[in-house]
Amino acid sequence: MSKSKNNPPQVAKPFLKWAGGKRGLIEQLFSKFPTEFNNYHEPFLGGGAVFFELYSRGMLKGKKAYLSDINSELINTYNVVKNNPSKLITNLQTCKENHNKEFYYQTRELDRSDNFKTLSKLERATRFIYL
Structure with missing residues (x-):
């Protein structure tokens, strides 16, 4: 069964690169997953692969x-992506427009x-x- 052009598949991809991420191990991990489960618990969310x-x-x-992680800034970011994506995109566009070495270091500090x-x-x- 194929998807029509009006109903494209919903593909979601991680929006962050994360040290120790599982993206490259997806197929190996999925070969170990149960075929059926009730709910999904992720204690080490990271990039969310x-x-x-x-x-x-x-x-x-x-x-x-x-979804959980010890990094509170990461969890805050996922919550903002979920609850306020339009304003986040606007802010990120502003960062892109202002991007230079000085802006980067000011933001980092x-x-x-x-x-x-x-x-x-x-x-x-x-x-x-x-x-």
Whole structure:
């Protein structure tokens, strides 16, 4: 059964590269997965390669996915992607337009200043993806 042009398959891919990511191991990992499961629990989300692959293969339909990671900035970023994608895209476009060496280093240094505490969740997510 093929997909029509009006109903393209929903493909989701990681939007972050992550050290220790599982993207290159997907086929090996999936060969070990059970064919049926209830809900999906991901304790080491990182770039989300396994989650996005499960989603793209339709294996999460009707299931809940519990995504977690020890990195609070990463989890904040996923929440902003989920809840406020339009504003995030606008902010990232602004980063792209302002990108230069000075802008990059200023953005990188933000978490070392007291100003970091005043950034909104959206601003922190923008910074996280930009860097």
